[in-house]
Amino acid sequence: MRIASLFVPMFPMAARLRAEPELREEAVVIVEGNGSAAHVVAATRRARKGGIRSGLTLPQARAILPGLTARGRDADCERAAQEALIELAEQFSPRVEDGGDGVAYLDLHGLERLFVSREGDEERAPEQNLGQALTAAAEGSGMPVRIGIASSKLAARIAAELPTSPTIVPPGEEAGFLAPLPLFRLAPELEAVATLARWGIESIGDLARLPEGEVAARLGEAGRDLLYAARGIDPRPLVPSIPPPSFTEGMDLEWPLVALEPFLFVANAALDRMTRRMEVQGYACSRIELVLKLDPDGWDARSIDLPAPTRDVKTLLTLSRLELEARPPGAPIAGFTFSGHPDKPRRAQLDLFGPPALSPEKIATAVARLASMVGMEHVGSPRATDGYRPERFALAPFDPPPPPSMRRSPRPSRGILAVRTIRPPIPLEVIVDEPGGKPRSVRSLAPPGDGKEKPLEINGPVRVASGPWKMEEGWWSREPVGREYWDVEVGGGVYRAYRNLESAEWAVDGVYD
Amino acid sequence: MASIPLFQTTPSALPAPAPVAAPEREDLARLRAALGEHSRQLRSGREVLRDAGRQVRSAVATGLRPLDRLLGGGFPKGRLIELTGTRSSGRYSIVLSSLASITRCGEPAALVDHGAHFDPQVAKEAGIDLERLLWVAPSSVKGSVAAAEMLLATGFPLVIIDLGMRLRGRRVPDAAWIRLARAAQAYGAALLLSAPFSLTPMAAAGIIRAERARPRWNHAGPPLLDGLSLSMVIEKWRHDREGKRTETPLRISSS
Numbered sequence: 001m002r003i004a005s006l007f008v009p010m011f012p013m014a015a016r017l018r019a020e021p022e023l024r025e026e027a028v029v030i031v032e033g034n035g036s037a038a039h040v041v042a043a044t045r046r047a048r049k050g051g052i053r054s055g056l057t058l059p060q061a062r063a064i065l066p067g068l069t070a071r072g073r074d075a076d077c078e079r080a081a082q083e084a085l086i087e088l089a090e091q092f093s094p095r096v097e098d099g100g101d102g103v104a105y106l107d108l109h110g111l112e113r114l115f116v117s118r119e120g121d122e123e124r125a126p127e128q129n130l131g132q133a134l135t136a137a138a139e140g141s142g143m144p145v146r147i148g149i150a151s152s153k154l155a156a157r158i159a160a161e162l163p164t165s166p167t168i169v170p171p172g173e174e175a176g177f178l179a180p181l182p183l184f185r186l187a188p189e190l191e192a193v194a195t196l197a198r199w200g201i202e203s204i205g206d207l208a209r210l211p212e213g214e215v216a217a218r219l220g221e222a223g224r225d226l227l228y229a230a231r232g233i234d235p236r237p238l239v240p241s242i243p244p245p246s247f248t249e250g251m252d253l254e255w256p257l258v259a260l261e262p263f264l265f266v267a268n269a270a271l272d273r274m275t276r277r278m279e280v281q282g283y284a285c286s287r288i289e290l291v292l293k294l295d296p297d298g299w300d301a302r303s304i305d306l307p308a309p310t311r312d313v314k315t316l317l318t319l320s321r322l323e324l325e326a327r328p329p330g331a332p333i334a335g336f337t338f339s340g341h342p343d344k345p346r347r348a349q350l351d352l353f354g355p356p357a358l359s360p361e362k363i364a365t366a367v368a369r370l371a372s373m374v375g376m377e378h379v380g381s382p383r384a385t386d387g388y389r390p391e392r393f394a395l396a397p398f399d400p401p402p403p404p405s406m407r408r409s410p411r412p413s414r415g416i417l418a419v420r421t422i423r424p425p426i427p428l429e430v431i432v433d434e435p436g437g438k439p440r441s442v443r444s445l446a447p448p449g450d451g452k453e454k455p456l457e458i459n460g461p462v463r464v465a466s467g468p469w470k471m472e473e474g475w476w477s478r479e480p481v482g483r484e485y486w487d488v489e490v491g492g493g494v495y496r497a498y499r500n501l502e503s504a505e506w507a508v509d510g511v512y513d
Numbered sequence: 514m515a516s517i518p519l520f521q522t523t524p525s526a527l528p529a530p531a532p533v534a535a536p537e538r539e540d541l542a543r544l545r546a547a548l549g550e551h552s553r554q555l556r557s558g559r560e561v562l563r564d565a566g567r568q569v570r571s572a573v574a575t576g577l578r579p580l581d582r583l584l585g586g587g588f589p590k591g592r593l594i595e596l597t598g599t600r601s602s603g604r605y606s607i608v609l610s611s612l613a614s615i616t617r618c619g620e621p622a623a624l625v626d627h628g629a630h631f632d633p634q635v636a637k638e639a640g641i642d643l644e645r646l647l648w649v650a651p652s653s654v655k656g657s658v659a660a661a662e663m664l665l666a667t668g669f670p671l672v673i674i675d676l677g678m679r680l681r682g683r684r685v686p687d688a689a690w691i692r693l694a695r696a697a698q699a700y701g702a703a704l705l706l707s708a709p710f711s712l713t714p715m716a717a718a719g720i721i722r723a724e725r726a727r728p729r730w731n732h733a734g735p736p737l738l739d740g741l742s743l744s745m746v747i748e749k750w751r752h753d754r755e756g757k758r759t760e761t762p763l764r765i766s767s768s
Contacts (some may be wrong), residue, residue, distance in 0.1 A: 083589050089557075355620045358668045363647075366667040370660055382643055384633040393633065398647045404619040410587075413576030413613050416639045417740045417763040418606040420678070421632040456678060464728070466736045487738045493600040494728050494738065509594040510632075511678065512728075512741065513605035 002108040002127070002171070003238060004134065005148045006079070007091055007160035010189065011102030012073050013042035015081035018142040019074070019251045019269070028069045031058050041073065076250040076337055080273070081143060081151060083248065085222055086241060088141050092134065097153075098241040103160075105153055107238050109312025124289075142273075150174055152234035158185050174232030179205025186229050192219055204230045246289070248388050249274040251338030256295035257333045268335065274340050275311040283342035284309035284364070290320060293335035298330040299376050306363030309343040315368040316340075322372050346399075354403045367398055388471045389481060390421050390509055417512055419496060425507035426495060438465045439497065442490055444508070458508060463489040468499075487512070539684040551677065563713060571684045573671045573703040576614035576640075578760040580745060584721075587611075588669065588703040593694035593716055598723030600678055603743035605630070606639075606672055606763050607723065608707050613640035615671045623647040623664040627657045628677025638766040654680055659691050660671045672697075676708040690716035711748075729762070740764035 008014045012030045017023055027047040031038040031369035038058040050065040062068050078101065085104050089096040112126035115133060127149050138145035148159025150169035155177060161165040169177045181204050183196060190467045195218070201207050207215075208230040216224040228234075249270040250434075257263045278285060292300040304319050320338075370379045380395035427445040428483030432438060444458040467486035475478045482501035487494060496510035545552035550554040562690075572586035581587050589595050598604035608624075615622045616638065617640060625633065629650045633643060649662070651657045657674050662674045690713035697704035707714065711720055726741035 212642065344741075355670070358621055358670070362667045366663050367647070369663055373659065374649060374651045374656060378629075380648060381637065381646060382631060382633040382648045384637050384643070390632055390634070395648075400621045400645045408618045410574035410576065410614045410618055412578050413610040413640055414766075415577065415610070415761065415763050416606065416766045417603070418609045418639055419632065419635050420605045420628075420630040421635070423629050464730050464736050466738055467729070489728055489730075492725050494741070511600050511605075513601055513603065513737070 001238070002112075002149060003153055003156045004089075004092075004106050004108050004130070005099070005150075005153065005156035005160040006104040006106070006134070006138070007083055007146045007148065007157060008085060008102035008143050009146065009161075010042040010198065011081070012100075013044065014102065015078040015494040016071050016074060016145045017082070018081050018273070019077045020071075021142065023069065023071075026069055027052070027065055027067060028071060029058075029061055031070050031075055032073050034213035034246070034330060036069075038072075039290060071254070072252070074252045076248075076252060076335065080249045080251075083147070084141055084277055085143065086136055087280055088145070089269065091137055091280060092130070095238060095240040097238050099153075099157070104157065105159060107237055107240070108149065125168075128166075131168060135166055137368035150177070152232065153236055153238065153426075154186075154229055154234035155232055158507060159184065167385075175208060175230075175402060178230060178232055179203065179208060182209050183207060186226060188226050189222060192223060192312050194228060195219060201488070208232075208409075246339040246341050247274050247277050247283075247285075248337055248339045249277075250291070250335065251294070252335040253333065260321065262318060263324075263333055263336070264321055267320060267338070268313065269314045270336070270338050271316045271320075274338055275313055275316070278342055279311055282344075284311045284344035285316060285340040287341040288316060289341070290323070291337045291339070292329050292333050294329060294331040295334040300331075302327070306364075306368050308367055308399075309345050310364045310368050311345070311360070312365040312368070315365055315372065318369060318372040350440060351403060352482075353407065354405050355407055357403050358400070363398065363400075388473050390419070391423055403430070419510040420513040421510050422456070422508060425498075426458070428458065428506040428508055430499075430506040431498070436484075438462075439486060439488055439506075440465075442488065442497065442506075442508075458490055458493070460491045465489075470501075518756045521647045522574065539613040545682055550735055573611065574614045577607065577743075577761050578609040579761040580607065580721075583721075583745070583747065583754065583759045584750075585754070587614075588671070588705055589718065590703045591698045591701050591707060592718035593690070593697050593704045594715075595711055595713065595717040595720045596705055597711050597720065598707075598725065598746075599707065599725055601707060601728070601741065602723040603726045603741050603745075603763055604707055605675070606741075606743070607745075608675055608705070609636060609639040609641060611671065611705065612636070612646060613642075616642035616645040619645070620670050621645045621671070622648065623661075623667075623669045625657045625660050625664070625672065625674040626650045626677075627652075627654065627675060627680075630675065630677055635766075639706065655685050655689075658685050658693055661704065662696050663692055665702050666694075667701055668700065671703045671705070673705045673707060676712075677704070678709060680708070684712070687713055687715055694718070714749065717749065718751060719747065722746050722748050726763075738765055 016030055027050055028044045029047055029052055030042040032041045033039055036059060040052060040054055040056045040061050043052040052061050052065055058070055062083045086098055087097055089104045089106040093106040097105040099105050111130055115126040115129035131147050131149060134147045145161045147166035150156040150159050151174060153169050155169050155174040159169050160319045166468040176500055183202060183204055186204060212227055215227045286306055288304045290302050294300055302323060304323050326347050367379060381398040383394040383396050385392045385394045429443045430439045431446055433440060439460045439462050439466060444456060465486050467490045468484040471483045471485060483498040484501060485498045492511040495508045497508045499506050541557055545555060548555060572589050574581050574587035596604055596607060598740045612622050626648060633647055651660050661672050661674050694716040724744040728741055728742050729739040731737040731739045741763045743763050744760045747754045749755060
């Protein structure tokens with residue numbers, strides 16, 4: 001069995017720089033702990049050149065390099081970076097194991113057939129091609145990923161830790177590969193290291209040559225395991241991880257944000273990373289869960305449903321902004337996490353002779369953006385509903401059927417006179433011949449509301465009145481509707497007016513246009 | 514065989530190329546003859562392609578024959594056309610008829626309904642395939658322009674902005690309409706702006722005015738509304754159609 005290991009050196013720093021790429025060229029350290037106990041766990045190249053080493057306290061580091069930028073370890077950043085690393089491995093193999101902070105293993109069984117050398121390049125082994133492909137894919141992840149390929153997880157990880165990447169250990173040569181390496185590469189326990197140092201053991205090869213029984217007698221079970229590791233024997237199988245149900249991106253902020261714009265700036269980058277990860281897996285986002293960490297304490301969680309799966313960052317950001325504007329969190333934001341729920345994006349098969357179909361992805365994005373602009377209740381595919389009231393309305397998600405396989409010629413329409421529905425109906429003052437009789441004259445009144453809206457003017461004598469047509473609906477319900485409809489011609493316009501049978505009030509709810 | 518000089522500078526002097534032999538057509542003719550009456554159902558791949566290319570029209574038909582004849586096929590693609598008219602002028606019927614015409618051909622369409630006047634039942638009676646219609650109801654003219662631009666970019670072949678019977682909120686500057694007209698041109702879509710009066714004569718490639726229609730009442734018994742007599746006149750067009758007018762009756766749906 002051949003295993004590849006992906007390894008990210010100085011993982012806490014790499015995860016942070018993935019979230020804040022503008023810090024790559026700066027002198028930055030990642031610290032762990034609080035106050036004066038905070039100590040450096042990782043530093044950028046520029047900081048290391050300035051003399052910063054792991055283990056220094058933050059005051060010590062700042063004394064050496066005054067302009068040093070410090071960031072705390074961020075669990076959200078590291079989790080997102082680890083997920084991105086796993087997803088990178090999943091681009092190549094379905095069997096991937098999460099090896100912990102900055103480490104992932106993937107089973108290479110069967111992949112060698114996909115990476116055979118092309119003509120003129122026969123000397124390169126398939127694993128070398130695979131290593132190069134992994135390196136190329138890793139460059140797009142925003143993290144410095146190193147690759148090692150061997151027959152065991154241990155050898156693959158140690159190979160990946162070496163500065164040259166990719167490092168390929170030929171099958172059966174694990175012991176020979178490990179032998180010249182220093183002992184600390186096996187990450188032994190400190191007590192064992194001290195004992196082995198007293199024995200004069202410095203390299204892995206020196207340890208591998210010791211007799212097993214003697215080592216076990218002196219160092220116990222841990223010593224035996226270390227000896228096996230030194231001989232390249234690693235019985236641990238690869239345990240594939242289960243893909244997460246959602247894609248998460250987020251970070252702890254350096255200082256709490258009180259305004260929306262700066263938050264949207266950092267949220268944009270996080271959503272961009274999240275959608276890229278989804279794109280790699282062939283998913284789109286159907287729902288976002290946004291969890292805000294509030295200052296000084298507390299959480300604010302909210303869920304944003306999307307009309308259709310999309311990967312458009314602008315749409316996701318607009319929806320997040322509208323959600324936050326509608327319900328502000330009420331406290332400064334100290335951190336945030338976006339969880340995108342994956343769904344398959346809509347696909348369509350194009351036709352050669354039929355009219356062009358709209359791209360489902362574009363429709364989804366447009367509908368989501370329109371919904372964010374005008375509201376979910378004002379965009380969609382209209383549907384007729386049961387009933388008689390003209391104001392009835394229903395909306396369905398816009399999901400047009402595929403176009404016909406052949407273009408159809410346009411046919412002449414039926415020449416139907418359409419009614420323009422007026423929502424809400426405009427109240428009318430009507431003079432009638434007699435109670436319940438024909439309207440003779442009408443005058444529009446101000447519609448119900450805040451009074452700012454100027455009423456549509458329908459004033460004057462009725463030239464022709466046609467009716468009445470009775471309409472009853474929901475007589476069995478608590479709010480029955482009973483109306484007497486009239487078609488009236490007033491001042492050149494033809495309107496659909498009605499008298500409410502219960503209140504005897506008049507209104508106009510349509511114009512023949 | 515006549516020799517052709519190598520450095521002939523006058524192409525007209527070249528002999529006409531020999532007609533390309535088309536043996537497949539003879540085969541087709543024989544097949545048609547053999548099929549007899551059933552040969553009408555037979556179409557070669559070339560014929561299918563030719564018909565498909567013919568049907569890639571440069572205009573979206575309104576469905577109203579007199580108006581389509583007047584416009585030379587319908588609303589031209591890649592252009593912003595204004596449709597103006599007061600209340601009961603038949604303007605809304607033209608909007609619904611155009612939507613019905615394109616959706617019945619299996620193509621999608623978008624309606625930006627500024628006044629939220631759309632009634633699905635009326636639309637169904639007009640023949641609109643509601644599944645192929647995307648309806649958006651912004652609350653302002655500015656929102657309507659933004660929504661239309663988004664819809665054009667999505668690839669809808671027909672986008673209609675219906676600004677209702679009166680404009681609510683502030684108007685948008687001419688630059689916004691010009692930008693919208695350019696979007697229609699860039700995406701090759703027909704863009705119809707239906708408003709009570711002309712809003713952007715500068716950006717519009719054509720303006721059609723629906724004149725106040727004459728209601729037709731049936732006075733045989735108690736008065737009944739039969740329909741409207743729609744009268745349209747072209748106020749602006751690219752070629753020589755300006756000032757031309759046509760009329761068509763619209764009738765009340767019997768269903």
